[in-house]
Amino acid sequence: MHTVVIVGAGFGGLQCARALAHRPVQVVLLDRNNYHLFTPLLYQVASSLLDPSDIAYPVRSVFRRVPNVRFRQAEVVGVDFDRRIVLTAAGPEESYDDLVLATGASINLFDQPDLEHSAYHITTLPNALELRNRVLACFEAAAVERDEEARRPWLTFVIVGAGPTGVEYSGALAELVRLIAGRDYPTIPRDSVRIILLEGGDRVLPPFRASLGHHARRRLEALGVEVRTASLVESVTDRRVVLRDAEVIAARTLVWAAGVKPNTLETGANLPRVPSGRIEVDRYLRVSGVHAVFAIGDAAGSVESGRELPMLSAPAMQQGRRVARNILRELRGDPPVPFRYQDRGIMATIGRHAAVAQVGAVSFRGLAGWIVWLVVHLYFIIGFRNRITVLIGWAWNYVFYDRPIRFVLSAAHRKANSE
Amino acid sequence: MHTVVIVGAGFGGLQCARALAHRPVQVVLLDRNNYHLFTPLLYQVASSLLDPSDIAYPVRSVFRRVPNVRFRQAEVVGVDFDRRIVLTAAGPEESYDDLVLATGASINLFDQPDLEHSAYHITTLPNALELRNRVLACFEAAAVERDEEARRPWLTFVIVGAGPTGVEYSGALAELVRLIAGRDYPTIPRDSVRIILLEGGDRVLPPFRASLGHHARRRLEALGVEVRTASLVESVTDRRVVLRDAEVIAARTLVWAAGVKPNTLETGANLPRVPSGRIEVDRYLRVSGVHAVFAIGDAAGSVESGRELPMLSAPAMQQGRRVARNILRELRGDPPVPFRYQDRGIMATIGRHAAVAQVGAVSFRGLAGWIVWLVVHLYFIIGFRNRITVLIGWAWNYVFYDRPIRFVLSAAHRKANSE
Numbered sequence: 001m002h003t004v005v006i007v008g009a010g011f012g013g014l015q016c017a018r019a020l021a022h023r024p025v026q027v028v029l030l031d032r033n034n035y036h037l038f039t040p041l042l043y044q045v046a047s048s049l050l051d052p053s054d055i056a057y058p059v060r061s062v063f064r065r066v067p068n069v070r071f072r073q074a075e076v077v078g079v080d081f082d083r084r085i086v087l088t089a090a091g092p093e094e095s096y097d098d099l100v101l102a103t104g105a106s107i108n109l110f111d112q113p114d115l116e117h118s119a120y121h122i123t124t125l126p127n128a129l130e131l132r133n134r135v136l137a138c139f140e141a142a143a144v145e146r147d148e149e150a151r152r153p154w155l156t157f158v159i160v161g162a163g164p165t166g167v168e169y170s171g172a173l174a175e176l177v178r179l180i181a182g183r184d185y186p187t188i189p190r191d192s193v194r195i196i197l198l199e200g201g202d203r204v205l206p207p208f209r210a211s212l213g214h215h216a217r218r219r220l221e222a223l224g225v226e227v228r229t230a231s232l233v234e235s236v237t238d239r240r241v242v243l244r245d246a247e248v249i250a251a252r253t254l255v256w257a258a259g260v261k262p263n264t265l266e267t268g269a270n271l272p273r274v275p276s277g278r279i280e281v282d283r284y285l286r287v288s289g290v291h292a293v294f295a296i297g298d299a300a301g302s303v304e305s306g307r308e309l310p311m312l313s314a315p316a317m318q319q320g321r322r323v324a325r326n327i328l329r330e331l332r333g334d335p336p337v338p339f340r341y342q343d344r345g346i347m348a349t350i351g352r353h354a355a356v357a358q359v360g361a362v363s364f365r366g367l368a369g370w371i372v373w374l375v376v377h378l379y380f381i382i383g384f385r386n387r388i389t390v391l392i393g394w395a396w397n398y399v400f401y402d403r404p405i406r407f408v409l410s411a412a413h414r415k416a417n418s419e
Numbered sequence: 420m421h422t423v424v425i426v427g428a429g430f431g432g433l434q435c436a437r438a439l440a441h442r443p444v445q446v447v448l449l450d451r452n453n454y455h456l457f458t459p460l461l462y463q464v465a466s467s468l469l470d471p472s473d474i475a476y477p478v479r480s481v482f483r484r485v486p487n488v489r490f491r492q493a494e495v496v497g498v499d500f501d502r503r504i505v506l507t508a509a510g511p512e513e514s515y516d517d518l519v520l521a522t523g524a525s526i527n528l529f530d531q532p533d534l535e536h537s538a539y540h541i542t543t544l545p546n547a548l549e550l551r552n553r554v555l556a557c558f559e560a561a562a563v564e565r566d567e568e569a570r571r572p573w574l575t576f577v578i579v580g581a582g583p584t585g586v587e588y589s590g591a592l593a594e595l596v597r598l599i600a601g602r603d604y605p606t607i608p609r610d611s612v613r614i615i616l617l618e619g620g621d622r623v624l625p626p627f628r629a630s631l632g633h634h635a636r637r638r639l640e641a642l643g644v645e646v647r648t649a650s651l652v653e654s655v656t657d658r659r660v661v662l663r664d665a666e667v668i669a670a671r672t673l674v675w676a677a678g679v680k681p682n683t684l685e686t687g688a689n690l691p692r693v694p695s696g697r698i699e700v701d702r703y704l705r706v707s708g709v710h711a712v713f714a715i716g717d718a719a720g721s722v723e724s725g726r727e728l729p730m731l732s733a734p735a736m737q738q739g740r741r742v743a744r745n746i747l748r749e750l751r752g753d754p755p756v757p758f759r760y761q762d763r764g765i766m767a768t769i770g771r772h773a774a775v776a777q778v779g780a781v782s783f784r785g786l787a788g789w790i791v792w793l794v795v796h797l798y799f800i801i802g803f804r805n806r807i808t809v810l811i812g813w814a815w816n817y818v819f820y821d822r823p824i825r826f827v828l829s830a831a832h833r834k835a836n837s838e
Contacts, residue, residue, distance in 0.1 A: 052470075070605075
């Protein structure tokens with residue numbers, strides 16, 4: 001049977017596989033993790049509001065009753081485009097008739113070794129958990145540090161990048177601090193904790209219209225976040241952050257939320273790329289120069305009206321469905337349909353019950369924005385059980401203003417034995 | 420003020436601190452983790468049924484409104500009994516007037532290096548998660564292994580020790596396998612998975628009366644678990660388990676549930692110990708030979724009617740309360756009251772809706788046992804929110820027979836930067 005191999009079970013890859021379910025093709029879905037991650041809520045795991053299982057869902061469960069979709073947890077290490085074979089780090093290779101690259105993006109540290117050494121981020125479940133543990137560990141360290149000057153860096157958190165992730169995490173962190181400083185940590189007054197949000201550009205939430213950016217900034221400041229625009233990081237150590245203008249911030253925790261870059265896949269062949277590093281595709285999302293290969297989502301440099309599509313879940317999902325339909329059309333002998341992005345808007349939440357949302361010409365902010373945000377996110381979270389538990393968690397948080405998930409979970413390290 | 424330092428926030432230490440809350444003493448509660456762990460349900464985390472946060476609760480939250488109890492996350496590295504000082508791995512030392520050692524127990528690998536290298540266990544949250552990940556990783560590996568002989572060891576799970584932990588985990592694992600084999604993993608038939616429970620003694624659940632042990636064995640066998648008594652492990656590698664009678668079981672996963680041993684604490688002074696390694700205490704739970712030091716729970720070799728008390732939460736909690744009350748009595752000039760254990764029974768669950776419980780002369784088994792088990796466990800789980808989510812999780816599992824928490828969460832490894 002015609003075999004479609006999809007690399008990556010993020011929003012794009014998962015939608016593509018779903019659109020091919022129960023159709024006359026064999027689908028092989030590969031991902032290095034065995035779960036699909038609802039990344040828009042990752043900052044809530046990082047700020048002790050949600051559990052990992054609230055936003056992660058086993059891919060195999062999604063396709064349990066779908067005989068023509070086979071999932072496999074595997075690290076893809078290369079593609080042989082001539083032999084039409086996908087190579088994996090362990091286990092057999094996979095042959096394809098059509099290949100969909102949905103390999104996503106990861107944190108962009110701009111090749112700065114000091115960032116690689118010191119920065120925390122919010123791009124994967126393990127690193128979100130690591131950041132969650134880190135913040136609590138800083139509070140524990142500060143609680144026993146009697147020297148004021150040595151204590152301050154433990155309680156200073158610098159977030160770099162005021163895009164949606166940086167804004168959402170700053171707001172959530174400010175509320176976590178409000179909850180624990182002076183309460184769980186009676187010797188740490190709230191105002192001894194500093195949260196500094198740095199943005200290189202001239203305003204908060206650059207992809208949103210200016211009025212919403214201003215609103216978000218005011219909300220963050222009301223939560224106690226120091227927002228600084230036109231502020232660039234020069235260097236970072238474990239103890240301090242040095243800004244381009246030579247100011248030194250004594251801080252032990254830096255969260256890097258200043259952008260992601262597309263994951264590259266070693267293929268031997270040099271796939272054509274747009275300047276941002278994403279794979280160049282035509283309007284059918286086909287990769288130029290190779291046969292029967294598509295790229296979607298963050299991996300694909302899809303251009304519309306002269307602008308690259310943003311790295312968001314919405315275009316990835318739409319592209320996944322488009323590619324799936326075009327593969328089926330081609331099998332039937334029908335011509336493919338070009339991809340066209342339906343922009344349904346963008347949104348970001350700021351703290352417990354405020355958000356900004358921009359849907360076409362309409363803006364929402366404050367509580368109205370938050371309700372729009374809540375409905376949309378609950379709707380999209382995969383899996384009914386998850387939706388219920390997430391809702392309960394939020395309701396609990398909203399009513400009782402408590403976050404019971406604040407424990408430091410260190411990981412056991414096992415060297416051998418896993419193969 | 421009179422200062423009581425409690426080392427360990429398990430069942431004993433936590434109860435001791437609670438009994439001293441709002442009393443005229445200063446309490447310092449130390450634990451290496453910032454959470455209290457409901458260990459009786461750890462096997463459910465290990466078998467993808469519960470989330471870590473369902474059974475872990477931040478200690479600071481417990482004492483948030485208790486000004487005289489100060490919690491500190493710290494690794495205790497020693498005690499200077501002469502100067503009455505507790506030494507920690509980082510941060511200041513703690514002075515005490517009374518010291519309560521509630522240091523608990525950890526897995527007993529009997530100093531076998533092959534076990535240390537290869538065995539999984541269910542004693543801490545990280546190692547329970549590691550086991551959860553392991554089982555799923557084995558299924559992933561088996562799913563792509565086409566060679567039948569190479570595949571079998573991935574699907575053979577050996578559990579050593581048929582005490583409550585071994586029995587409960589075997590049952591839970593059997594039900595997890597029932598759920599995923601043939602469904603999430605369509606190429607892995609249920610009967611290709613082997614779960615082997617080995618017990619060195621002559622029957623299952625040695626602490627229970629024989630009829631309940633027999634019942635548990637029949638239930639496990641009905642779930643597909645191979646139960647072997649009088650069976651001892653000789654050696655273990657990553658690929659096989661060799662038994663004392665020279666039989667070789669090709670298995671890649673061994674779960675060691677054959678006992679725990681008391682944690683030792685380097686103190687310089689040689690504390691007197693009973694043969695099992697627990698600290699020798701008098702009937703007031705005072706450690707002989709040192710002044711103003713108590714030991715409780717798994718750490719203490721408390722003897723009643725000539726028998727050492729079992730390492731269970733019930734005696735630990737009762738001892739914690741007894742020590743707290745005696746400290747308060749002494750401050751008032753009253754004589755201390757000797758500790759007497761109130762045995763309220765023991766219980767173990769086998770799979771989804773069966774359990775055995777032994778309360779005095781009364782036995783419960785099957786569904787009745789399970790209901791007793793459920794009520795008791797829900798009652799004792801700390802924290803209202805946890806009780807609700809755990810109940811929802813169980814109800815979900817009971818009604819829909821699904822476990823949505825089956826994802827492999829690998830931990831990020833960070834070398835430096837944590838101070």
